[in-house]
Amino acid sequence: MQLRDWLNRSGWSRGELARHVHDLALQWGEPQIRPDTSRVRRWVDDGEQPRHPVPAILADLFSSRFGYRVTTYDLGLGDSPTIDEALIYSPSLKRTIEAVTDVGRADVDRRKFLTAAPFALAAVTEPSRDWLLNTLDQLPEPGRRVQLEDVAAVKNMFSHFQQMDIFQGGGSGRLVLAAYMNEHVYPLLRGTHTEETHRALCGAAAEQTYLLGWMAFDNGEHGTAQRYLIQSLRLAEESHDPALGAHVLAGMADQATLLGHPKEGRRLAQAGRQGLARANSPACLADLWTLEARALAALGDKTGTAHAVNAAERAFAGVNPDAEPEWARFIDEAYICGEWANSFRDLGLPGDAEPHARRSIAHARTQNRARRGALSHAALAVAHIQNRDLEAAHAAAVRTLDLSNRVKSSRSVEAVRDVRDRMMLFGAHPLVADFDERTRAVLAA
Template identity: 65%
Template sequence: MKTPNERLVHWLARSGMSRGELARRVRSKAIEWNQPHISPDTTRVRCWLQGETPRAPLPDVIADVFSDHFGYRVTTYDLGFGDGALADAALVYDTSFEATVRAVAELGRADVDRRKLLTAAPFAAVAGVEPSRDWLMNTLDQEPTSGPRVRLEDVTAVKSMFETFQRMDIFQGGGSGRLVLAKYMTSHVYPLLSRTHTRRVRRALCEAAAEQTYLLGWMAYDSGEHGIAQRYLIQALRLAEESGNSALGAHVLAGMADQATLLGNPQEGRRLAQAGRHGLSKTDSPACLADLWCLEARALAKLGDTTAASRAVAKSESVFERVRPEEEQAWAEFIDPAYLHGEHAMTFRDLGDPESSEVHAVRSIEYAHAQKRARRGAMSQAALAVTHLQRRDLDSAYAVGLRTLKLAGQVKSTRAADAVEDLQRRMRPFGKNRLVADFNDRAREVVKAA
């Protein structure tokens, strides 16, 4: 015996629609979906209420009907029909603005609810190819038309929240505030995207939503949830395109490049960084450009191209000299000497150049310490420890490793914990040395906590 669908019962009662009205609206919506064969009647609606789950794409069609009625996104999950094609939909860079709104709203709702389908979603190695291409083509489409009008004041309120969440990530790690941000976006921001706006307001709103959707992706990335991160980043890229802010789109591609390289696909990481640089051709953001050159260097180092990687680091440093923080957008705040020197240290670490790596690591550590940035400090201390291991100096590596552990323990960041585990792996050739054993004992709690 089927269990009644209490969620659907709730939403139908809340809407005030009769079963017959819902059936009529579903038939009409199905035609918009180019699914004219979908033709439910009141009997079929009663079956849904009694617990029957309709076949795809009907749950999504029904969700669209309720979304149109209420003026904000109601998901298949809300209606008791499960997640539908959520995990795959969020990987699509859709030309339809409405489809993008639907995908990002459902992604945020699933993230807040910590649904298993999403947490198990894999990273798709080639999913960035079409989004980066389509973003460069810069194709925009229709305006949304439903719901009350959004004002610039509403957008200002959204943008004012960005700095708070970004600084939470910078100083506490991605694991500290992501679900709070996801709840905020799902409850307050994504619903605004479905309402009516002037073109000026729409662009400003999409820019604000893109910034924070990127930040959600970055926080997921820092927490080691790469499948979720990738889906947020793709949707952030689409929203950035809608906003017309090409520097923001290039910034999103930088995040995608960083992730691709980290996950073992440096060729794709390099291509995404290059796409970002091409996208900056009609605007100016020295901070973003310096970051893109930096990330291309990281990819080139993984590919073993010493000459090209060193040249890219030099380009990054040269471009960064032009940065004027007051002229950069808020999302570029983290692209500073602590960050760039830390990344350059890892580039030279991967190239097997401990002398150059040490120079950059020390500079990064100094800046990070002054700013009390534990995550960046931990990652740069780890890079410095590796330079000692590459010189076979275990005593110095151990001392720096202890500072790495102290800083890594202060943040909720899988990347910081990964830096600790990388040190453990690199110490293995030293065998059963007492310093290695002691470091492993101390590292256990940090890795476990992450």
């Protein structure tokens, strides 16, 4: 029984739980709810279902006891959490914390209703609009009270988990990060703190929530990723950090374009650039122009793509890594040149894609970044296929496969699949058959 497990963890006796339920029921205006020890024993040991509103009272009690949100579903006394609440960009910070906590707990528990959650196109545009309007016209909020040392600890953990994502892929470490957020970070948001600490804490929570979304995105769990990203955007607004919000919109743009919605991807990237007008992050600006280029390439707009890549190059030339926030550190030559290569690959311009891909590969090799190396080798392989050079394509494709085996990343696996499918156009050739054989185990898994 789930309720028994929660009661055991709380350290309360059955009699103590009965008293707590009665005391809270009085606060809720429900004086008739007066359970005794026998009644609690029937709930806990016999599986008797408490009548309304006792399940909600129990959930509230255990939430207070443990310092994070416990739902009636967690107690085995109600329906599953409404994870679609996380598709809503709420003006209420309290609802935002509850929504992202529900997603995080469902993520850690690997609940099927979350892993099967679809990407909702209808939820793409509204959050960026609300974030932009609120960011451009923000007023200071009343202060609260936690310690800046708590915020520093959260930010230190971000660096650790970001490194894990970069070098091991989004499928590695996300559940540990989600558990850390549920147990240590989101509860802090419910505490009291000064206005300075409040903003810093919301910013740190937004960074980590974005990383959860990005890891889910990289692992192909797009419904989960979307929910994290929307709630990260709301937390970024609360932090009054427009650069961080623009960064979240970049992630949302990347996802929308990847899932076949480049018009929405472009709009999200443009919204991010507008919000960035009140901040200074050349790295984020370069990323947003790059993601607009990816969207325009998917739309077949060669002129627009070239313009966006040129704008990205100008912004990237002004990047000073030491002056950029921690979350922008991944926006380097390995990443950004790889994305430019992908843009030209999508347009069928191998002559433009190849030098960018090689530049990305060289930097990724120096940094030992297997996922980025795999993605850029895939872009190089496709460029060779477009040039009808099967031997060179096979060599790059094999390297793509080798690097993909080092990380837990569905994007890397999909890159392997894409190269394999494109090579099939050469027909019954020994190199095609060889690569198809090499990929079977990876693609089947």
